[in-house]
Amino acid sequence: MKRKHMLYDRQKTLDFDAPPSAEVQHIAEKTSEPPPANQEKKASPLLRPDRQIVYAEENHYRWPDANLLHDHDTITVDRIVDDIDGPAHRFVITRGDTVEAYMSHGNFHVGEVIGISHARQEVRVAWDQTLEKGGWFHVGRIYPAAEPKAERPRHGQPLSKVLAAVNHANGTGQTEADRVPVAGVNPEQVLEFLNARPGKEFTTGDLRHEFGAPYYDPEHPLDNPVHKVLRELRDAKTINVIEPSWGEPRFSALPAAAPAPALTLYTFDDFKKFHAEFSKGPVPFETYQAEFQRLWDSQDSVKAELIARFKAKELTVLAGRMRGYVRSGQTKEKSAASIVRGMLNYFVLDNSVSYSPFSGETYESALKKKVEALTAGEYYRHFEKKQEESLAKEAALADPQNLADFRLVIETKGEDGLTDEQLSRYDALRADLQRDLRAQQTATSTVQRFQADELQSLSFVRKEGYHDKRLCPLYIVQLESRVEREAFNELNRKAKQLGGWYSSFKKSDAGFQFLEKDQADRFCELLAGDVDRSDVLEARKERQELSAAESLHELATNLMERAEETIERSNDSLQNTARRADIQAGVRGQAYADQAMSRTIHSLAEALSRGEAKYLDGIRHRTQLQTLDTVLSLAKWKRIRAVKQQDKESTYGHGRRQDRIEEEPISLATVRFVEFPYPTLYRRNLEDAIARGRNTSGVKKSAETLKRYLSEKSADYVEFSREYELNALFDFVDRAKAQGIDVERIAGASENYKRLVRANITSLPELRAALREYLEHRAERRGDDPVQIAERELIGKDLPGFYPTPRPVIDRMLELADIEAQHKVLEPSCGKGDILDALKEECPDIELVAIERNWTMEDVLSAKGHAVEFSDFLEHAGSYDRIVMNPPFENGQDIDHVRHAYSLLRPGGRLVSVVCEGPFFRSDKKASEFRQWLEALDSDSEQLPADAFQGRDAFRETGVRTRLLTINKEEHA
Structure with missing residues (x-):
């Protein structure tokens, strides 16, 4: 039987310098080296003045267009800030240049440019003679480097230049296909060549030149015979390979056996230094092997060093950092042994060691066997794989596609790090997975x-x-x-x-x-x-959806009919007071909401009938859609609260942002703030119900169970979200209802949750996915007409002289005015625009001028679309063919308005005005003079009914008796 120990990724977790806590700060001082002193960096002169161009213009927008400098073999990059290699400048990269490629912080590789991509703004850099090591880098990660002194084959020479040289020497017509590869290179030939020159080192290029191997082809990098042979000899360990961190690898014959060098004892500081280098990238394979062997041979001395150098508590902290065994009060010897074991574990690349204790094998011996069995190829492939994983992780963080990618993003950035589109995709993936699992559990095919x-x-x-x-x-x-x-x-x-x-x-x-x-x-x-029976299940689902669609269509139709009837009755009702107007506005508001719900239900039913409702396929009732609306409304207010909490440095503009969000219609941005409506109950109400249930037969057991779950929660408002808690709550409510205990408040708090579950929406990802689908069907409430809203605001206000003209009176006025299309018409006291409405309706082509003194009427007139001059009519000057008016009556103002209006009439013009009866029977001087003035003119008047400004047609009632006055202005000879 084998045991397998899985280790942590020590290249990432080891940190010798960070103190674990304030109380053991002194440990960090003994276990870490002081950081280097900060020194001011000064820009060095240009490394490659032949490739680096410095312009006099500081603003890089004025530099010459870089695209004009490009050709097939060059590319440029602008460094617009002072850099480590000089001031702001332009660096020209050419095939064959020696450059530094940025790998990671503090880690660069020097190599040769062998490829250029203008489309991707990348260059390909190789840093060994075989051109096997390297890759594509963005130009922003490339730095100029000094050219090497020794001449060597220029693999990065443009192909056009190579062929030009061949054509010059051998005549025209040479192409890439004319180069003849040399075959027949085998390991014995290479070994014989190296053994004949003991102690001398050769690069891959030297050996390829010696054996006449073909030119390196980037499209087929493994076809080079010398390249293949060297890789085989290296893996077989039959030649000496020197692979420095910088430059090209070198090969030589294995030297004759020499006496083993004297052992240098390994120290804890040696390991810290190795760890610092190894964490940045692969050190040479020989260095890795030598470090492990030295540590293995020096285990006892390292333990002794640790025991002598650190105190017991310090060793315990170090053992914890090395992920070793830590127990309070353990001896220094055990802590030191745990630290050394952790140091050995660090050399296990895949973080696992398998061994069989029943056969006498120990963990340490298995570890040593595994490390020593590692080949150079496996070693470097491990780091290549880690680099690939790192790139894959970066790609997943930038654009997650599956659940694993999204979990990585959430672990790194949190759910707030997802964009709205990414969160939508993440919710859909989780919702689909949960629905598939639920379908497998509930129904079999x-x-x-x-x-x-x-x-x-x-x-x-x-x-x-x-x-x-x-x-x-x-x-x-x-x-x-x-x-x-x-x-x-x-x-x-x-x-x-x-x-x-x-x-x-x-x-x-x-x-x-x-x-x-x-x-x-x-x-x-x-x-x-x-x-x-898959087809039967599918057909059954289609029948259910069609039946649901038919029921929903019928429900929506009935809802729309009732809403239209309500709106019609409300508009016909008496609304002459502010209270009556507000009541009817509320009645119409609910009816408008019903109309919006009707349109929503029709749209969803149509999607169900076509089988296009994916996450809303369980909707069967209007109340379920109302629950979705409630959830969205709560999410909108949660978003507003989030706005209040953000931007902690300043509260400036919070109110404006909050108002803007409140005025915005609910959209996809709101869905991010949605919470699943789990039952949330006030603790006191729940405790009272449980107390009654514990004394009631048939409810005692369920009350005790619910009390036990309640004791685990401490908040005043208790949320039930776990399945076993919900089952206990619903069981208690059902039993309490059956025994006559009042639990209506508790049951009501659970309704939204139950409605969603019945709609096949059981989790937050499913709810958010369903809401995004719901927004495509959700109709907005239309509400009252803006004119109706603005007019309602005038009801009950103190507006002296404001008595709008009823429509029957307006019709008679227009009949008397006899307006034609070429006439210029004035309405000097337009009020809320009723006469203007009739003029536009009856005479749309006339030139119309309107005047109103009271700015309170602005909202109504703007809503109606009337262009009105807000001023005092008695100061107005102009010339008009027709004037129709209803002036204010108080204090004889109608007399002043009529006489001034007559002065504005053109010859042959006509004035029609509503006036009160007072000027026609009063004996005061102003009324007498007005009657005398009318007698001298071509005028006529007719009395209006006593109730002309009363009843349903009057916006604001008055009992004043009125008449219509018509005055014609004579034509001049």
Whole structure:
């Protein structure tokens, strides 16, 4: 039996310098080296002045267009801030250049540019002679480096230059295909060549040149024969390989056996130094092996060093950092042994060691065997794999696609780090998974064969019949003999699972009836084995959705009809006071909400009938949609509260942002703040109900269970979200209701949760996915017309002289005015615009001017779309063909308005005005002069009914007697 120890990823978790806590701060001072002093960095001169261009213009937007400098073999990058290699400048990258490629913090590789991609803004860099090591880097990760002094083959030379040189030497027509590869290189040849030159080191390029191997082809990097041979010899450890951190690997023959060097004892500081280098990337394989061997051989001395150097508490902290065994009060010897074991574990690359203790094998011996069995190829492939995993992690963080990617993003950034689109995708993935699991648990697509012993020898008789109501054929399966009730129940149950039923309405056709012949055949096949019913389940689901769609359409139609009737009755009702207007506004508001719900239900029902409602397929009732609206409304207010909590440095603008969000319609941005409506109850109410239940027969046990769960919670408002808590709560409510205990408040707090569960929405991801689908069907409430709303605000206000003209009076005024299309018409006291409305309706082509003094009317007039001059009419000057007006009556103002209006009439013009009866019978000087003035003019008047400004047609009633005055202005010769 083997045991497998899984280790932590020590390359990431070891931190010798961070103190564990304030009380052991002194430990950090002894277990970590002081950080280097901060020194001011000064920009060094340009490394490659032949490739780096410094412009006089500081603003890089004024530099020459970089695209003009590009050709097939060059690419440029602008460094617009002072950099480590000089001031702001432009770096020109050319194939064959020596550059530094940024790998990670403090980790660079020097290599040669062998490829350029303008489309991706990347260059390909190789840093060994075989060109096996390297990769594509964005130009922003490339730094200039000094050219090497020694000349070597220029693998990065442009292909065009290579071919040009060949054509110059051998004539034109040479292409890439004309290079002839050299075959026949084998390991024996290479070993013979190296052994003939002991102590001399060769690069891959040297050996390729010696054996005449072909030019390196980036498209086929493994086709080089020398490359293949060297890799085989390296893996077989038959040649000496020197792979420095920088530069190209070198090869030589293995030297003759030499005496083993004197052992240098390993120290804890040596390990810390190795850890610092190893955590940045792979050190040379020989260094890795040597470090492990030195540590293995120095275990006792390292333990002794640790015991002598640190106190017991310090060793305990170090052991914890090394993920070793830690127990309070353990001895220094055990802590030191745990630390050393952790140091050895650090060399296990895959973090696992398997060993068999029953065969006498120890963990340490298995670890040593595993580390020593590691080849150079496996070592470097491990880090290549880690780099690939790192790149895959970066890709997943940037654009998660599956649940694993999303879990990684959430672990790294939290759910708030997801965009709205990513959160939508994440919810859909989780909702689909939960629904699939639930479907597997609730319904099977297979009907098992008959289980009852009595049915094993049963035989059926098949016949065809006819369904008189559905007017379609029937396929009937009859029994040849009677069976017991238990067996019949199994037959009946499985017939229903296949879409059939039992009927004995007609004695001759008594049996299990099916609408499809295939279903009847499968029912008979249950005698021999299981049968599939996937099509039956799918057809049943379609029937259920169609039936639900029909019911919802009918519900929506009835709801719309009732709402329209309510709105019509409300508009016809008397609303002459502010209280009456507000009451009717509320009545219409509910009716408008019902209309919006009706349109929503129609849209959802249509989607159900087409099978397009994915997460709303369980909606069957209006109350379920109302619950979704409630959840969205609560989410909107939660979003507003979140706005209040953000931007802690300043509260400036919070109110404006809050108002803006409150005015916005509910949208996808609101769904992020949704919470699942689990039952939330006030503790005191729940405790009172439990106390009554503990003294009531039939409720005692469930009350005790609920009390136990309640004791685990401390908040005043208790949320029940776990399945066992919900089951206990609902069981208590059902039993309490049956015994007459008042639990209506508790039951009401659970209604929204139960409605969603009945709609097949059981979790937060499903709820958010359903709400995003619901927003596509959700209709907005339309509400009262803006004009109606603005006019309602005028009811009850103190507005002297404001008595709008009823429509019957306006119709008579327009009849007397005889307005034609070419006329310029004035309405000098337009009020809320009733006369203007009639003028636009009856005479749409006229030039109309309106004047009103009271700014209170602005909202109404703007809502109606009237352009009005807000000023005092008595100061107005102009010339008009027709003037229609209803001036204020108080203090003889109507006389002043009429006389001033007459002065604005053009010759041949006409004025029609509502005036009160006072000027026609009063004996005061102003009234007498007005009557005399009218007698000298072409004027006429007619009395209006006593109730002209009263009743349903009057917006604001008055009992003042009125008449219509008509004055014509004579034509001048």
